[in-house]
Amino acid sequence: MPANRNALIRYRILDQCLRNKFRRFELEDLMDACADGLYEYAGIRGGVSKRTIQLDLQMLRSDQLGYNAPIEVYDKKYYRYSDPEYSITNTPLNDTDIDKLHEVVDILRQFSGFSHFHDLSGMVQRLEDKILTHKSENAPIINLEKNIRLKGLEHLDTLYHAIQGKRQLHITYQSFKARKPDSFIFHAFLLKEFRNRWFVLGRKDKKSDNLLLALDRIESLKVSQERRLEFPDLNTANYFDDVVGVTVGKNTPTETIEFKVERKNAPYIETKPIHHSQVVLHKDDEFTYFQIQVQWNYELESVFMSHGPGLIITAPRSRFRKMRRLYRLGYQNYEGE
Structure with missing residues (x-):
């Protein structure tokens, strides 16, 4: 993409000039047209230098932005397209563009619950139509977690x-x-x-x-x-900072929770921390030792349990005993079967 919005405006204006079959544009004319366009569309006053326009024309001619515009100079002073049907707005999409558009459409679909994205539905459909014209047999390369049956x-x-x-x-x-x-x-x-x-x-x-x-x-x-009523004491920006999940205790203090993880499983915890406060304390041949600062809640228990016997709470001892009780209850349930 162009480096900035002003460059994009100039490219569009140059494209209009170079497509014009009823007027001959010299370099100075292109400079004036771009200056007028920048004032009209961006409120920018002042001229556009000859060097800027020359670089813009060079950029449009190149394949750096995928335009490869057929710009030629006639009588050594007039600029126009050699192909009267060409326009940078008609530049075909390449395979990379199609792949990126497919990813964008997939991502937009994940937010179907918001009207902002209902308003974009027409655009999404046009993107999908564009993609279908370049349809390939490639499998999707993005798969976001979603639950289409989720109520609410x-x-x-x-x-x-x-x-x-x-x-x-x-x-x-x-x-x-x-x-x-x-x-x-x-x-x-x-x-x-x-x-x-x-x-x-x-x-x-x-x-x-x-x-x-x-x-x-x-x-x-x-x-x-x-x-609605306003509550100055409700800090929504940091409300969930001290918890894993959504359960926040009104007067529940944060705790320093220490745990160790078997060496083979430790990289999963290191690369996807249980909480943003997580730090590595030290490592030995068998375990990596971690520490987090959180409120203890049901969601945190669930996360610890999801790692099975490979994760062991080491401090405080009250939390070690709590997890031990949970594992014993689970064992008894399975032992009965």
């Missing part, structure tokens, strides 16, 4: 715009533990995704604690015209 995604866009517009919400919600739904006013501040499941953070009123709602448990949702 239909609420994403409504929640996003309510947060953006600072509006109250009327929500009917039923948690996994509740016997029946509950309806209440909710003041939302942040959308949070964890392991392909979405949550919204907010409060019911000025006296309530922070509340994290799972979108798949929302039964109905309506945006009010009333302004």
Whole structure:
């Protein structure tokens, strides 16, 4: 791509001049046209140097940007395309362009819950049409984690715009533990995704604690015209910094958790840290020793358990005993079978 927006504007203006069959453009004319265009489209006053235009023409002629424009000089002073049908806007896409467009389309599809991307649907369809004309038998090279059956995604866009517009919400919600739904006013501040499941953070009123709602448990949702309440003490930018997952304890302190990982599995933990605070303490022939600063919660337990017997909590001892109890319960469940 051009180095900057001004260069792109000049390329477009030069293209229009070189395609013009009813006027002859000398170098000075191209300079004036680009100066006028920069003022019109970017508000930039001042002239464009002869050297700049010469470099632009050289760039358009080259294959550096894929244009290979057939620019010729007639009578040693007039510039135009030798092919009257040529335009840089008609430059065909190469295989690399097609591959990149395919990746972009795949990525855009992952955000179908937001209206921003509904608005782009026409563009995405045009990209797909362009790709189909260059269709190959190659398998996809990007596979993002997604769950098309996940409930609650239909609420994403409504929640996003309510947060953006600072509006109250009327929500009917039923948690996994509740016997029946509950309806209440909710003041939302942040959308949070964890392991392909979405949550919204907010409060019911000025006296309530922070509340994290799972979108798949929302039964109905309506945006009010009333302004939401503001809570200066709610720092959404750092709210989840001290946890793995989404469960944040109101008065739960962070702990220094130390654990060791078998040598063969340690690279997985090193390259994909359990928490951003993770550091390596030391290594020996059998284990790599790590430390993190976090609140202990269910999600952290689940992450530790997912690594099986290859990860062992070493400190504090209370957390070592907690994990030992979990493994014993699991063993008893399987032993009964």
